[in-house]
Amino acid sequence: MYSYMQPTSVTADAVDKSNPSFANPAVAHCCEAWKKAFRAAKDAGRSDVIAGDNAAEVYRAAMPPLSTRDSCRDFIACVAQGMLLGAILEKDGGKLLYAAQVALAAAKSEPNLPDASAPRANLSGSPAKRTRKSIDKRR
Numbered sequence: 001m002y003s004y005m006q007p008t009s010v011t012a013d014a015v016d017k018s019n020p021s022f023a024n025p026a027v028a029h030c031c032e033a034w035k036k037a038f039r040a041a042k043d044a045g046r047s048d049v050i051a052g053d054n055a056a057e058v059y060r061a062a063m064p065p066l067s068t069r070d071s072c073r074d075f076i077a078c079v080a081q082g083m084l085l086g087a088i089l090e091k092d093g094g095k096l097l098y099a100a101q102v103a104l105a106a107a108k109s110e111p112n113l114p115d116a117s118a119p120r121a122n123l124s125g126s127p128a129k130r131t132r133k134s135i136d137k138r139r
Contacts, residue, residue: 024074024077025074026063026064026071026074026075026077026078027074027077027078027081029062030059030062030063030078030081030082030087031059031081031085033058033059033061033062034055034056034058034059034062034085034087035055036058037051037054037055037057037058037059038051038052038054038055040054041054041055052086052087055087056082056086056087056088059078059082059085059087059088060082060087060088062078063075063078063079063082064078066099066100066103068107069104069107069108072100072103072104072107073104075096075100075103076097076100079093079096079097079100080093
C-alpha cells in the first residue's frame with residue numbers, strides 16, 4: 001500500500017554527522033540509510049517528493065527490531081528522529097511509539113527477553129544437559 005508522504009524541507013545535506021542524534025548508532029544507521037536512498041533517487045532524476053518517499057521507506061526498514069530493551073529504546077529514538085526528518089508521519093509515529101511501549105512493557109514482565117547489557121547465559125549443550133548441570137549445581 002502506497003502512503004503519500006508530505007514533502008519535507010530536509011535535504012540529504014542536512015542529515016550529516018554533526019547532528020547530535022548521531023550519538024545513537026541506531027539513529028545514525030537509519031539517517032545514513034535515508035541519506036543514501038534520497039541521494040540515489042535524486043541522482044536517478046526523481047523529484048524531491050518521490051526521493052523523500054523512497055528514503056522514508058528505507059529509513060523505516062533500517063529501524064531496529066523490538067527484540068531487546070536496548071533495541072526498543074533505539075527504536076523509539078529512531079521514530080522520534082524519523083518524525084523530525086519527515087520520514088515517519090505523525091500518525092504512524094504514534095502507532096510505532098505505542099508498539100515500542102508494548103514491547104518494553106513485555107520486556108519488563110518477561111525475564112527471557114534479553115537486555116544487551118546483561119550477561120548472556122551459557123546455552124552450550126542440549127536442554128537435557130543444561131537441566132542436569134543446573135540440578136548438579138544445586139546439590
